[in-house]
Amino acid sequence: MAIITRRTRLGAGIALAATAALLLTSCSGGSTPGGSDGGDAPKSATATSVKDFGSFADLEAAAKKEGQLNVIALPHDWANYGAILDAFKKKYPEITINEQSPDVSSKEEIDAAKTNKGLDTAPDVFDLGLAVALSSTDVFAPYKVQTWDDIPAELKEPTGLFVGDYGGYMSIGYDSSKFPEPKSLDDLKGAKFKGSVAINGDPTQAGAAFAAIGLATVQSDGTLDDFQPGIDYFAELQKAGNFLKVDPTPATVASGETPVVFDWDYLNTAYSKDVKSWKVTVLPGTGYAGYYNQAINKDATHPAAARLWQEFLYSDEGQNLYLAGGARPARMEAMTKAGTIDEKLASALPKAPEKTVVPTEKQSTDAGTLLGEKWAAAIQ
Template sequence: MKKIIILTILLSSVLSYGETLKEIEKKAQKEGEVLSVGMPDNWANWKDTWGQLKDKYNLKHSDTDMSSAQEIAKFKNEGKNATADIGDIGAGFANIAVKQNVTQPYKTSYWEEVPEWAKDKDGHWMLAYTGTIAFIVDKDKVPEKDIPRSWEQLKNSKLKVSPGEVGTAAQASSAVLAAAYALGGDENNIEPAIKYFANLAKEGRVSVVQPNIQNLERGEIEVGLIWDFNGLSYRDTIDKERYEVLIPSDGSLISGYTTIINKWAKNPNAAKLTREYIFSDEGQINLAKGNARPIRKIELPKEIKEKMIPDEQYKNVRAIGNQEDWDKTSKNLGRVWQEEVLVNRK
C-alpha cells in the first residue's frame, strides 16, 4: 500500500516543465516506442529496463550500439530527421553534448536525490550510475601469481593491455585519466599516463583489440581496461572462474554515465519516461544487477551486493575534480593518443 501511495504522489507531481508524470506517461504510451543509442542489453543490464518498460507501458524498443562521441554526432548530423530519442554517454561527454546544442532538459522526480556534481543544473544530463575503471584479467592467459593489482605491477609485467578506442569511447578515455590519477597527474595533466602507455607501446604491449565481451571470450585480451560493471558482467556471462576483475590499488577514476534526450526526438515523452524509470527504485536495481553502482542511495538486495567488488578496493579512487579541464583535455585526447602512443606500437 505504501508503494502505491508514493507512486500515485509521484505520478501526479507537477515537474518543473509544467507537466505531471501522468501526462508524460499518457503521451509516451501514445508514441508507443523509444529508440535508443549506446544502451545495448548487455551494458549495465539495460535489458531488464527495456523489458519492464514494455510490460508496464507497452513501449517498444530498439537500440543501435555506439560510443559516446558517435551518439552526439548522430544527434547533431540527423537534426530534425532524428532516428534516436535517447542515448547513454559518459560523464566526460555530457557538457560537450550540451554545448553542441543537441539535448533537451528533463529533471526526473528524483532530482533532489542526485548529488550536485552528478547533474546539469538545467536537467540536460544527470548521472544514473557510477563506474570505476578496473582491470579484467584472463586467468587462462595470465597465471594467478602474475595478475597485476596496480598500474605499477602492470608496467613491470610482460602483459599486453587493451584500453579500447581512446578519444572516442568514454570508457577508454576514462582509463587514461585513471592511470594519470594513479601516476600523479590530473584532468589538466595526463602526461604521466601518456608516457606510461607510450612506453608500453614501445614494448609491443598496447593492443588495439577492443576489450569487449566477444574478444574476451575468444581469448584475445590479457588485461582489459574497462568499467567495473562491464568487467563483472562479462565475467559472469562467459565464465566466473576464468576472469578476475579488480580495482588497481594505486588509484583509479570513479565516474558515471548519463542519459541524454535528443533535442529533436520523435518520441520525446517516451524518452522522458525512460529517464524517469531509470531513476526509480526498480530502474536503479536493474543497473545494480548489471554491476553498475546506482547514483541514488537505495537498499540493494543481498545477492546483488555480494557480486560486487569489495568496498576496500575503492579506497584510492577519485572523481573528476575539474570537469571543464577534463572536457578540454578529452577533446584532444584522440589526437594525442594517436601521435604519442599508437605511433610507437610495434
C-alpha cells in the same frame, strides 16, 4: 579527441564530485522543447516534471497513447541495457521500443538527432558522455524526474537538461585461473603477464582506452595535467612484451585471447558471465572515474514516452538494473540509506578507490593532443 564506437566511447566525460560540479555550473540552461505526439504534443514536449502532466498516471497514459519510443546507442551488453530495455517493455507492453545504432558514439547520437529532426526516426532520448552533453544543451529538453532530489548535485545540470545515471571506475579484469591478482601497475610488467595486457581501443580515439592511460598516469604519481607518465608506462609494458594490441570484446575474453583487460569496472564485471574465473580489481590509491548522462531530445517525436523512460531509469527498479550490470547508479547513496538498493549486488562491486579523479575539459583536450603526438611511437 575523437570518439568512435559505443563500447569505447568517451567514458571520462561524466565527472564525480567537484569536477562535475564545476563543469555543470558553467553550463547554460533552458532550451525550448518541441516535437509532436499526435495531439498531446504541446503539454508533453514542454513538461519539465510529472506535475506538468497532472500525475504519474497521466504521464503513463500519454506515453501509451504515443505507443513508441526511439532509443539510440544502447548495446545490450553495456551496463545491463538488454535487461533494462526488456524490463521497460514488460512494464509497458503498449509502447514499442525502436532501437537504433547501438554502437554509435555520443557525438553520433547528437548527429542523428540533428540529421533526423522532424522525422519519426529521430532519437527521443540520449545516453551521453559529459563532454558531448555540455556542448549539446541546445538539443535537450529540461526534465526533472520524481527522484530528482536523490541524485547528487554534482551529477546533474541544475535545470534537468542532462543528468548522470550510471558510472564506474577504470579497473583491471583478469582470468584468475591464469594470473595472480595485480596489486599495482608494476605487477603487469612481470614475466607472468607476457603478451597478455590489453586496453579497450586506441586512446587517441576511444574513451575507455583514454581512461586507461589516465589511470596509469595518476597511478605513476603523475597528474591529469600531463598524461606523459601514462604513455611512458604503456611504452614500458610494450618493451617488456606484455602489451597486447588487440581490442577486447566478450568473444576475445571468452577465448582467452585478451586475458587481462583495462576497462570500466562494469564492463569488466560483465565478462564474468562467460568466464567464471574472470575477476576485477580497482587498484588502491588514486582511481579514475566516469559517469554517463541521460537527456531528452527537445524535438522528440514521442516526448511523453521519452519522459516515462527517464522516470523508469531513475526509479528503484531502473537503478538496481544498472547495478545488476556492475554499474554504480546515480541514486546509489540515497537508495542505500532508504534500504531500496539491492545489497547483494552492491556488495559485489569492486571496492572503490580511496581517491577519485576525473579530467576537466582542458585536461582531456590537452591529453588528447599529447596522445595524438606520442602514442603510436610509444607502442611501436
